[in-house]
Amino acid sequence: MAWPLLLLITAPLLAGLGSLLARSRRAVEVLQSLLAGTLLIATALVVERVAARGRVSFGLFPEADALSAWFDVILGVVGAAGTLYAIGYLGEQLERGQVSLSRFRQFFGLFDLYLAAMLAALNVENVAIMWIAIEGATLSAALLIGFERSKAALEAGWKFVILSSVGIALALFGTILLYYSSAHVLGVTSETLRWSELYRAAQKLDPTSVKMAFVFVLIGYGTKAGVAPMHTWLPDAHAEAPTPVSAMLSANMLTVAVYAILRFKAVVDRTVGPEFTGHLMVGLGLLSIGVASVFLLVQRDYKRLFAYSSIEHIGIAFIGFGIGGAGVFGGIWHLLNHALAKSTAFFAAGLVLLRHEHKMLERVPGLLRQMPLAGSAILVAGLALAGMPPFGMFISEVLIATEAYAAAPVAVYAFLALLTLAFAALLYQVLRMALGEPVEAGRALGGRCLGFSAIAVLLNVAALVATGLWIPVQLGRLITSIVGIFGAAASLP
């Protein structure tokens, strides 16, 4: 029985359609709230089933194994929170007359389409259809980023469209190359594109072409994942997009892109062994952390700040996957916690933006005093992102370092040094915002906006704390089989 899976993908589509057609703001709000609830429930059910049976299938499409389920959790929870937050955020803009009701409806239409595409990409057993879904998500994201038609938004949107289109094109070429090398093993059928088939046939594939395929995929999806040096669109897009979208970009799009790369990695590792992909990913990961920490240090715009921190954390996860073993554990654990923390951070940033209507970091100190919700949210998220216990990212970072130390001590020295630098940079900025005395009054926020945001933030923070120092049993099962996919079960206690 895989109806929760189907529900997970169709619910956003329906809700989006409904919102487009809906006549009143209230109707949209109800629909979206329902969507949020549905996402949570469906996710829970999917996880439960996958944990029980290892794989939930609905024929060719949709189909989910442990890895998909894990990312479903990320998208489900953060998606739900994001939807709720979007209701509040857009609602506030609507009340202020910054968006018309029709634009309001369009927004949710696109927003849900985007969610649906993402979820589809996760829960499909097929290389190419995954690509199609991700491309779909990219396109809807492109429109969302340019949603506020300011010049800056336009520029950001354009850069996003061009760069990610190029990326996605390269990813497609990688996919074709993989197909090219698998076709003569498996024959020219649509089965050839199934992950499970590819895993089985992996040993027989031609190494060179698989390597090349991975390079294209790594660059292609890496562009969407925001890995340096393909990250350049990311800060602009995150800064200029409507804040709920920024949250979703950071928490979902990057994550899904990483998911895609992981799928390929699983195949490639079976063909040419883990060293090849490992070295590439560790290299890019370190580069990402380095670049990110540099720009965290000089940042003056709080939305860009969190954007760069996303680059850093994707880099960390990359290193984890590149290392393998407990690193894989650390990586997916990191992705989950990062998604939660980062979306929380953006929620807070959005509230600040609504109040002060500018993004200048040094002009919004004293948030704890001025906006208790946003202030505390930004503080908690900031600490979690800086890798402070009791939040999960401390755990995953230590895990990654531990696993890496045996293989490459030097890499660990670099890793820890860069992490410390990023820590200092990020917290310097975050604490500047959270502590101290407010300097500007700004305009007060509506109760509804605050209400919805509060729910969203609480949802995230609850999840963040819940996944801090322990793992719910179901998720634990998922992790075990995920690590199994990367053939590293042995190295885990």
Next chain:
Amino acid sequence: MLHALLLVGVQTIVLLVVAPFVVGLIRKVKARLQCRRGAGVFQPYADLAKLFRKQPVVSTTTSWIFTATPYILFASTLAAGLLVPVFASKMPLNFAGNIIALVYLLALGTFFLILAGLDAGSAFGGMGSSREAIVASLTEPAMILSIFAIALTAGSTNLSTIVHKTALLEGIVTDPAPHLMALAALFIVALAETGRVPVDNPATHLELTMIHEAMVLEYSGRYLALVEWAAGIKLLVFLTLIANVFAPWGIATTHTPAAIGIGILVYLVKVSGLAVLIGTIESMFAKLRLFRVTDLLGVAFILALLALVFFYILRG
């Protein structure tokens, strides 16, 4: 037990009685060297008696620290004195503390004296305290090193043990060089600690020069008496230290009355000799500027260090 108490009692009395005499003797020597007749050697006793009988004047700004200090000073100095073998080498209180304890007991007195100096609230007291602080700080390292150098020769830091062994010529210094250096160092330290020329001048009352006198400026009556007495005892303790550690000969190594009697007499001779020496030095040298004192104590430190080095080198 009773025996032990008796010994301690005798030593206490000896210290109390001899201290003013030494002070008087030094004054007399200085007077003579300055071609004055000078007051009698026993003048200090008269001064003390008189001070005790005078009505003390206590500043209204002061706290109980001011009135308590003389007693604490008196007690700590005397306690330090009880750790030094004076006329008999095996003292029952030997176990109570070694030479470090002696140093720190004196420091306890200094600490409260500094507080008392500040308590009156006049600029003089503060000035004296501040100067006392720096002098004390600079003295300490040299003191510890020289003491250690001595302790090495006897393989002990307990004064009675050191003196006893030296007196019985056990483990006696085969090589005088380090011993003499340590002696010189300790002598300089003693001058500094007890506020004698060239570090301080007990006879002066000039704002610019006085250290110890400035601290106790506000004291009068019995308080002043106790402070002066304590100062005398401190001086005596150092003289005793030098005398008995470096030349313990004649000290009573057994506790028979005869031996003790001889011990006391020899002791008197020794400290008188040292007193004369100090008197002469005081009239030969001028007082140093406060910030030249560092040089002097630096010399002391180096001497002590050399003593150490020589000791190890000669002992191999």
Next chain:
Amino acid sequence: MTTLLLALLGCYAAGIFLPLCLPGRPRIQNVIANGLAGAAGLLGVILSLMGLLSAQPLLLSVPSTLPFLTFAIQIDPLAAFFVLTISLAGLAVSIFALGYLVEYSGRRSMGALGALYNGFLLSMTLVVIADDGFFFLVVWELMSLVSYFLVVTEHEKAEVRYAGFFYLIMMHVGTAFIILTFLIFFQEAGSFSFEAFRHPEQPLPEGMRTFAFLLALIGFGTKAGIVPLHVWLPYAHPAAPSHISALMSGVMIKTAIYALIRVYFDFLGGQFPWWWGFVILVVGAVSALLGVLYALMEHDLKSLLAYHSVENIGIILLGIGAGMIFQAFGLKDFAALGLLAGLYHTINHAMFKALLFLGAGALLSVTHTRNMEEYGGLLRRMPWTGFFFLIGAVSIAALPPTNGFVSEWLVFQTLFLSFHLPALFLKLMLPIAAAMLALTGVLALACFAKAFGISFLAQPRSGHARHAEEVSPAMRIGMAALAGVCVVLGLAPMVVVPWLDRITEPLIGASIQGKVLALDGWALAPVNVEFSSLSTPALALMLAGLAALGLVLAWLFGGRITARYYKTWGCGLNLTPRMEYTAIGFVQPIKRVFSTLYRPTVKLETEFIEESRYFAKRRWFEFHIEPVFQRYLYDPVVAFFSTMADRLRFIQSGSLHLYLTYIFVTLVLLLLIAM
């Protein structure tokens, strides 16, 4: 015993959550938070005493669902000793806080303060009883984090935010080094459990051991505040509310000492070359001397106390370092003595430093300033606070017969025993270290003569001081408790030493209890009565008796004359507070003697009256000492990073074509690599 432990943890946990649960009732929150903390402290004392005395260490382990992480707890004598330190301080400080926090209520969220306070104590306790490397790291970071939030309690002040941030960063850097240390152990152990660290499958290679030694020294040294990693300390400790400063300065930095002992003597099995010990010795001596020298120049009472923490950490390390040297040469008795001296000074410093900080807090709460120049004459207005502060001052100045003297004396003896060492170099170095210790001791004496004299004696120097009143009973009880502990630790070494011996024995492998205690416990005699002995009870009796003798003599010769009270002679003028010696003036000579270190800059401006150049109308005097380490060690690093970051801005130049080029080039390069 397990139940006791659970009760203890439970108390802290409740102390964290309950205050948050009833907002809007500051008074109740305050009582609950500190009450529970106090109760936990009491339980902790009992628990730790049991831990010290019981033969079997208490083990408790909860597996986590995360790889490599186990919530494992072990209370062996070493851990118990530090639990004792934490709990004693925690108990007294909690009582003090009951009264102290009253002035904070309304201005601050009592709930948050209380919760953080309990969290702080809890994390410290967990740090010393953790038995798993990963778990240790987690609680260690938590400890830093919680204490950070306590430091920035008054975050509306810029300097407080700066202090807090500096602190947080330094701690994190330290943690990075600690992680590396543990990773080295992990390599051979294959797990993070301390048991595995102790007995790895194959022993660590020599190079790795040395590496671990240095990493641990830097990592934990940052927390301990050894020179030159101490720079955060004088900022952070004063910035926090005083009862927190008391815990940070008194207890928190000791957790680093605990960790160092744990790593060197336990994980590394006490097997090391002598130069390790020598490094520790040098670090200790330098920290001690520089700590006190900088303390002397401070006129902010809390900063002064903070610098003294650096000094005392130095003294502790002197003991431990000497012990390590002896250990390296197999002189186990002396090694044990050194370690024992270090531990003794650890608990002593915890007690009197906490006491002094509480005293400073009391002054702060009545005068609303930390500047000593605005105190004065407080002994008459706050007799109890003054008395307790005096006890603390005498103890930290190591004057007999206090506890500070006992432990410092033990350190001296350890250093003196150096003539047993085979190497001439060390034979000379240890006595020189002793000389530095002596200098440190007397400078500390001068410093506290200044601190107490300027703050409590003579006339009040400001309106605040003039209208000061004695603090609330709770605060006095808190201070009294610590003062009592100081006195007991000073007068009853015969009780303390056997406990400490239970700690050092398993670490060194030699019990020296019999050799240190002489005359059935009434005297300390390391290692034989012949060499040296000390009996603080006897000294105390002598002092008391002789002081009485003084009284008797005074009465004998003078009879009973009542003193006359009259104002101090001020050269004919009426004495005003402005004529008193200031703190700056007091340390002027010391400043001059050590000017090469301080590099003082003095600015004196005079405004004359119009008529003549001989009569000054107004004068300004200001002087600063150069923060050498910050200027030449830390500022360059910060400058480097910021300039580098500025230089690299061009990466994100905004040109789409450039961005496309990045991707293109990367693609081509990776393709060539893939070939």
Next chain:
Amino acid sequence: MQQMPLQIGSQMVDLCAALLLLTCFAIVAQRRLTACVDLFALQSVFLAATAGLVAFLTGIHHIYVAAALIVVIKVIVIPRILKQVIERLNVSRELVMNVNIPTGLLICGILVILSCFITQPIIPIGFLLTRDSLTIALAIVLIGFFTMIARKKAVTQVIGFLVMENGLFLGATAAAYGMPLIVELGVFFDVLVGALIIGIYTHRLQDAFDSVDTSKLTVLKE
């Protein structure tokens, strides 16, 4: 029709592929925007031809569908959209480039060699009929990419992107006998929508900055 010898077939496929490549060079060398669009359309025609040929030779029928889609979308629809965009512009030719034309051509030549070098080892595993065209596909992708870097006008960047897409299709159809139909359809749909969205963006850029010179978009930076 199976009796037609394979060599001839593969040679014909290679010929078409080569023509595709040539049009790439032409686009790189062309300054006039409309001409670029036309060249792109022409290239798409060749692409369709290749696809049809492959379908014919291998008898895999859904490739015909792909060919048809190419003709509809890439030869007719997209060029029309682009033409509309260009009409609204105030420029018809691109004078300034990041890389001048001779250098550009040179670089493209190097890229072709590079792709030969890269694809060399993996050619043998392909299907005899069409495997050589993989090299050309990669070359076209790289050249398209390079065009996007070299040109400043939004429109030409779009064309560069579309050229990349053509390369991909050549790779897909020729080298691997096309993806499964459903995939093809999806991909085509995405490409169409993508082109539309990019078109919309170009419009907005024109409205907002009244120029489509993307090198002027440098407000967002550090």
